Structures are given as C-alpha cells and as structure tokens.
Amino acid sequence: MDQVIQKLRQFRDDRDWQQFHNPKDLAAALSIEASELLEVFLWKTPEEADVDRVKEELADVLAYALLLSDSYGFDIQEIILDKIRKNEQKYPVGKAKGSAKKYTEL
Amino acid sequence: MDQVIQKLRQFRDDRDWQQFHNPKDLAAALSIEASELLEVFLWKTPEEADVDRVKEELADVLAYALLLSDSYGFDIQEIILDKIRKNEQKYPVGKAKGSAKKYTEL
Amino acid sequence: MDQVIQKLRQFRDDRDWQQFHNPKDLAAALSIEASELLEVFLWKTPEEADVDRVKEELADVLAYALLLSDSYGFDIQEIILDKIRKNEQKYPVGKAKGSAKKYTEL
C-alpha cells in the first residue's frame, strides 16, 4: 500500500496540486466521489450496476481517502482495526445479530 | 491489508449482516459515512477539525470501501493504480499543472 | 409552489419515469445532486464558485426534494415550520448563540 500512496503523492505533486489539498477540501472531494459511486446504482437494482464504472469510482474514493489519511500521517490499517474494536463495543453480537438498527436504537 | 479485510468480514458475519450488504446499500453506506467525515469540518477552518473524529470517520469510510471492493472481488491496489493511469491521460501535466479545473474544462 | 410541483410531475410522467421514483432512489438522487452542488465549490473559496452553476445544481436539489415530498403527500411549508419549532428546543438561543457546535455538544 505504501507504493500506491507514493504514486498518489507523485501524481499530485507533478501537477502542483498540494496547494488545493487542505483536509477540508479533501473530505469534500471524498464525499463527492462517494456520490458518483452511488450514482452508478441509481434507479437500478444492485445487479444492474456497471462493474467497470463501480471499479473506477471506487478507485477515486480510495485515492482521496488515502490522500486525506496521508495528510494526517495516519496508518490506515491501524485506524480501521481501532474502529473495529470500538464497533465491537457499540454493536455487541448478542444485541446486533441479524438487526440493521443503528447502535443508538439497539 | 488482507488481514484487515478478513477482520471486516468476520465482524460482519458474527452479526449476520451480509444479508443487508448488497452493493447498492454498501455504496449508500459509504456515501453516508463520507458525509459524516465532512461534517467534522463543517463551519470550521481545516485546522479546527477534531483529529480523533477525522480518524474514526475516515476508518468507517475505508471499512465500507473495502467491504464493497471485497464483494466484487477487486484488488484495491490494482484498481487504484489503474485509475492513476487513466487520470494521467485525463490530466496531462502540461495542461493540469497548478490548475484546479476539472478535466472537462481544461 | 403548487404550479412548480405540477410541472415536475408532468415532466416525470411525460417520460414515464414514475416507475423509477421510489422514495429510496429519490433520496439517493437528492444526495447525489447535493454533492454536484458542493462540487461547484470544490478547491475554491466561496466567492470563486460559478453562480450560474450554483443556480442549476440547487434547482436539481430542490426538484428532487419536491418530488420526494410530493410522493409522501407532505406540505413543504408545514414540515419546515415544524422543524424550526423542534430546532428551537434543540438550540436554545442562550446556549447556541455564536456557537457552531452541534446540539449534542452544547
């Protein structure tokens, strides 16, 4: 993954784009790309969505997520594992099993 | 990263949640988490955002991105590197350097 | 406003689109259009955003908001006034004045 992050940094720096990449705009960009990903499914059943477009839009989401993470110096594996541990508290198996409810409603 | 994906699958399966995780709802969940991440910056300068909340919300975004990717059997490093190659065509350095314009406006 | 809603219904029905317009997809469409509106501001100061594009994207947001509201038979003036009353409880002037905090943090 380090090599991918390195490539993303270089793509950005070759274009002199770091000047635009403050964390607030990176978070906005990530949210916009996540909506473009959702748009691939709009008015469709899950199966009807075009897989190549899903692949490309998901790559854009991941790219901004990695750039935002990198701007804070986070280790993405570590922050995901930390969050899984927190979610195990919020969603104990006994209460959450088979339920789509939010933890605030369990 | 494989170990992280394995943990995410197990967290999901312990709670019997795969029944809810069709790709369309996963894409919606990803978009909703990306908005929660953006909310950490709302009404604030980029520097004022709470770093611990950024960390947690970004982890949620990454978790859904990995689960969606996994549901299609994508390799995330591969799809990001493919997209960087496409973006090099869309945003040639000569035209894009120092510009925040979308490729459709370059 | 009734005349505008009538025009939106007719535009939809002339194209036989009601079959796609279930409330879940309308809510997704609304969220996608709201992201397109946000994209007009991306990497920019608020003043740099193109006013004509803001106008068009905001119109799309409003169109889906009205169609979703109409599908439930809501009166938009009534639901907004109801929500203002609730927000007056959540954000009492004494506590909220001059603060950008969410009610859960006040």
Added chain:
Amino acid sequence: MDQVIQKLRQFRDDRDWQQFHNPKDLAAALSIEASELLEVFLWKTPEEADVDRVKEELADVLAYALLLSDSYGFDIQEIILDKIRKNEQKYPVGKAKGSAKKYTEL
C-alpha cells in the same frame, strides 16, 4: 414561502449564525443533511423507512437549500422552472421515455 424564508433568517440571526453561513459551508451542510435523509432508507426497502424521520430530515435539506438560495438572492420557483426548461432539451420525450439513462448516454 416568503414567510418560511423569513422564519429561517430569524432563527439564524437570533443565534448569530450568519458568520458561519458562507455559501460553501451551506452547500456542505445541505449535502450532509441529504445523506442523513438517505440514511433513513439504508439497509431497508423504500416502504420500511420511518415516515416521521423522512419528514424531519427532508425539512433540514429544504431549510439549507432555502438559506443557500436566499444568500444568492435567487427566486426558487424561477430557478426550478428554468431548470425544467433546460432538462426538456437534455431529455427529449422521444429519447428519454421509459429510460433511466443519463442524458450523456441517451
């Protein structure tokens, strides 16, 4: 509708919030509220969504849409009618009837 906009302005000014309400943050807030609305439908069929929550979240979306519109001095009926006229060009009945495709794919 003018009376509703008047109430929204007063709610904002009683709390001294205009200082936070630049158009970029208003667009971000609108997008965040649209995601909260979408969340009411997450992991559910359209019919399973809680109508009272839809009502409240849609009211929040509309409130920010009206405040953003008001900050530019737009007339919302006029901008929607203008956009319907543009969409009639983008989606001619002959091509668009019964199709969920985007105008770029028609």
